[in-house]
Amino acid sequence: MYKLLLCVRYLRTRYLAFVCIVSVMLGVATLIVVNSVMSGFSTKLKERLHGILSDVIVETERSNGFDESPAEVMAKLKATEAGPSIAAMAPTVEVFALLQFNLKDRYGRPVPVTKHVRMIGIDAEQQAQVGRFAQYLHRQKGSLHPSFALTPEALDRFTRNRLAADPDAAFRIPLEGTPPGQPQPGSFLNEPNITIPASPPVVVPPPDLAAPQTPRLPGVILGYSIAHTRWKDPETGEATEYALLKPGDDVMLATVGSGGFKPVYSTFVVTDYFQSEMSEYDGSFVYVPLDELQRLRGMDGKCNSIQVKLTDDVRDNPMFVNNVIVPQLAKAFHPTEARVASWQQHQGPLLAAIDIERGILNLLLFMIVGVAGFSVLAIFTMIVSEKYRDIGILKSLGASNRGILAIFIGYGLLLGVIGCLLGTGLGLAITEYINEIEAGLTAITGQQVFDRSVYYFDRIPTNIDPMTVLLVNVGAAGIAVLFSVLPALRAARLHPVRALRFE
């Protein structure tokens, strides 16, 4: 009983103890805030990675895609043991490509700009069913039936572009229903070497801009960063965003055909943007209609990747997906034919890097608590020195060495627990109001603490993991106890007579 009584009394009367509490509190709060923010970033990143990829990706490295048609490949997958766990599938064609479009220089002359991109041929509706593709679309955000169709505004811009470049072009706008596979003349300012149909162009009356008609030119959904550029004013620090390409503008995409190293290219009209808030993807992904890309590359309706969405009962169990579903699906193919991987396996190095980074940061931050531990050691040594006589008195009253040890270790634990509780409260409060705090700091210092333009996040993402909070608390309290052991042992071993005579 005396141990508890004295622990509490020492806590109430020794102001030095509050230094220990504050040290532990700050350490715990820092760990919780940093972990929550890192976890927030990590969760957001994983969400986005998963959003772009479906649960399982089946892909072949063969240039001309799978031997079978997409329907046959999907049927093979459906016929495996994992078949019942498949909720939806979408065939895609993924190739590297060059994107070219024109900007105007200061004299209004067209200046071609070329970027290397990843061209993905998709069926927009099917793609929306296997992942969060539709959620990342700018104009058609969340649409159940996304498409590559032009809006009236985009069509208006398209027509105006044509008229500006070639006043006669307005009379040659190909309309919906034009036989596919025929390149369109005048569709690109740097007109590629496209065969002009032998038959005379369809002559139509000048378009009614109030009721435009959809051109047959295939649409393209561009990564947001491809179509936009940011300029940061060095004086004000304010970032301004400029659209390089708007819906209705046309671009040319060049890639290689499936039958060998033969360049192929075609013109596409921008219909929408894709904004996953992952700069790597937003700066390189270009979605085009699957059939258009198949045609362009001469793939004969084949694909080189199948995106598989799993049923809800298995998709949230990565261990099961990696160890059971993926091997079952892989059985459908010869190892040289296709590679089957879950989205985590697909992004393995990146996810591993995130985990390693987080682990190292935690280790470094835990040193803060280690510093708090040393303050506990220093202060406890002082307190034990102050309490020499009390220790002698207690021993004369029958307190055992173990009892004295327990008083000081208990004292350390009490300080640790109080520090942890306060630190947890502080950490959770900071995490909860981190955006408000960041805004306050930005207002005070004039420097933006969290540059939203870098991460595309409107708010600093946070994710409080109760297990992490618990581990931080246990660790911090453990360190407080660990560092109180040495002074406590010194107190316990004190000779009662020497303690009583201590001046």
Add this chain to the structure above:
Amino acid sequence: MLVADNLIKSYRRHADVVRVLNGLNLTVHDGEFVSIVGASGSGKSTLLHLLGTLDAPDAGTIWFDGRRIDNLPGRERDRLRNRTFGFIFQFYHLLPELSTLDNVLMPAYVNHSILGWWRTRRVWRARAEELLHRVGLGHRLTHKPRELSGGEMQRAAVARALMSRPRVLLADEPTGNLDVNTGNDIVRLLRELNRDDGVTIVMVTHNTELAAGTDRVIRMVQGRVQEERPSLLAAV
């Protein structure tokens, strides 16, 4: 009851070894009030610490009720200090963080687990209050030691020493830090306890006048008992 047989105790100060007790023999009978007098450095306090098992002799034995106590294992030695011996020190040695009542209750706190204390707390609290009333501190229960006078602190220390109903009180110059009148009050209190409760008391003092009020006076010189005689009071 309490027998010291050929006790030897030395202290090492750097390279020097100072022998404080040099073959001391002593017997204290049950219910006796013994005072030990002697010059500074004669080994009085050391003897008291050895008798109370706060320290161990280099040689010789100490017996209590026929049982050797100088070589007891830690737990039994702690129990003996808690339940059988009561200590009173010259500088009171109250715990500054605790109230007078909690200081007096400390031996009971030491003796009980949290649950055990919770069950018996009323009994112990009543005893502590009764003891404080008995030593004249019934109105000072919640006061901290720093709010008490020297005499009051020593009376609180006496109450604490009596808390576990010890059989032996070991008092190390209990009046050494008090004025004459207050010192007399304390010795009178000890005498009452000895007479009314039958507590055996061994008191170390410099004051021969106070020592005269005890049953037997033992004079120590250079770590040995030089003279033992019944006090005048005892003779009366």
